[in-house]
Amino acid sequence: MNPFEQILSDAKALRFAIPFIIGIALSWCFRDVTHEYWYFPGLLCVNLYLVMFVVGRHRMRFDSVSFGVLAMLFFFFLGSALLMRSYHQTVVQWPAQRQCFQGIVTSSLRMKGKTNVFDVQLLAIGNGKKLKRTSRHVQVTMLAERITPPAVGDALLLYGVISAPKNNDNPLSFDYASWLHRKGVSGTVYVGTNVRKCSAEAQRQLYQRLSWWQRINIQAQKSRQALLSRYESIDRTSREYAVVAALTLGDKYSLTRDIRTLFSETGASHVLALSGLHLGILVSVLLFLLRPFMRKSSTRKGVVVACIMFIWLFAWMTGLSVSLVRAAIMYTLALLFYLRNVQGVPINHLAIAALVILFFQPMALMDISFQLSFLSVFAILFFQPMYASIRPQDRRWAWIADFVYVAVVAQIATAPLVAYSFHIVPLTFLLSNVIVIPCSYLLLGGSLCLFVLSSVPLVSQWLCHAMMYIARWMLAYLEKIDALPLSFVEAYPSWVTVVLCYCLTILCVMLWYRRSRNAVAEIMIVFALLAGSIIYQHRPGKISNQVICYDIPSCPAVHFIASEGESALWMADSTQYNRVCAVAKTFWGSYQIDEPRVFTKDYAGPHIHSQRGIVIFNGKRYVLVSDDEWDKKTVDKPLAVEMLYITAKNRWQQERLTQLFRPHEIIVR
Incomplete structure (x- = not known):
């Protein structure tokens, strides 16, 4: 048995985690076309078989194949049941009329232009005269001007129309509605200035309706805000504070798009998401401080318990993110095994962490943070036997080799998924992490000292300045790395290409140990399929003549794409071009569409012509109205056009324009 087979045989929890994950994934793919309780007959049959064989006359051995198959089927249907239950709890048919509702703020405010966005746990809803109790999670948008922003835990009285989450009609855009469903949000509402804070008595009554878990989460948010206030010497609007x-x-919430892009392009975005790296730094610092007590068997148990309590306290205060909960579970299991002088199986711990997280949050499986976190750790643990055979014996070189191994394996394992989700493959990640990880040690250690010594003003102020300087220096270093040639490449692979990349990796591992001709033939077949997928992805003439009306709030834009390669973008306001790029960049890259030429009125190209807002494209006319130029025009006979596009602020001209043109389609945005 080779080392890989030995790892998989020892990780017994992995046998149940895999069917559990498959059940969740399949149910998510068919969540809208299958019945809510489709899993019930299968789950019932499996339970009956388990009862019959385990406690019946014909007892089944727990290590038999039959029991293993039944247990795997049980976890498959259990995953399906949990996913369907969790998803349908967020699907609500909201009334179309405006309503009054009360709720508790459960998240910090996020600035979005001139508005504030935050989450509210609805506890009462009605027409204003009588409110009925409810328990739904909604996302609220309110105007930021002339209104005091609410804080986490405040009880609010709001008035507006709640609607189900929906996506903008843009090609290959981010699935915002599914993302909200995965967060447990069942509706969105714009209230403008119709927001009032409830009285202290009403807030107390509403707070009592919350579940104990919701109260814990709100208290965690308040604790985090209190700790953030300790960074009083750092400008809240600066990049360093973010x-x-x-x-x-x-x-x-303070991270801007530029900061996220900088860390993504340099391969250092993992430090912005709290995970095992951050928890490992804090635990190592804590164990170093408590090292004298670890030497005595009488106090060792107390130290381990204190470390476990610290781990979960930190995870609770920082919001219980998926990657951090995964690390907390694995560290807890490792410490418990250490206390019993038993060596655990890390992949087994990883599988248990996946089972625990998905049991309580089955829709977390579709989050990219869950996928990247578990995939990178699984790859590091899975390839450990191969690395152990070539690891240097010298401690100094071994430390460097360990750093390179973890960085390279994690980057390679997640590269196809990162390219599919973010369309970036960083190539200078080693240069970035050489500085970013030590800076993370310093910032986490400094923050721990700051929270402990916050009662000493001089020391806390000095620590804030030191942390700000470290963050500024780290950002400057990453900007220099990002400016290097070929620091990253853009990639737009299809999901087929991603699957084939992982299949090729698995077959290469099999070849490393088995060295059989069958493995070589399988690798050649998968490699040929992968090459064919890439060639098909980059085939010429991938897109035919198309007209795309982008759905961007307060940013009218129509894209004319010719099959010969010409691309022109009409915009009512050309200064909003960056907003269009942010929405359509994935679509342009996936279909190899050149960056379009922007025009507002007149345009002359080989296949696209425009004069005074009338575009001739593919033998058809398109009228684009962004002002009142056509208000006083008259014609004897309406002009037949393919599409009449009217901006939202000119919708009052629609009746007049239909007298001038006879459109096949009218779009108002």
């Missing part, structure tokens, strides 16, 4: 807040306490 990095320090995200890296030490998991608060990402």
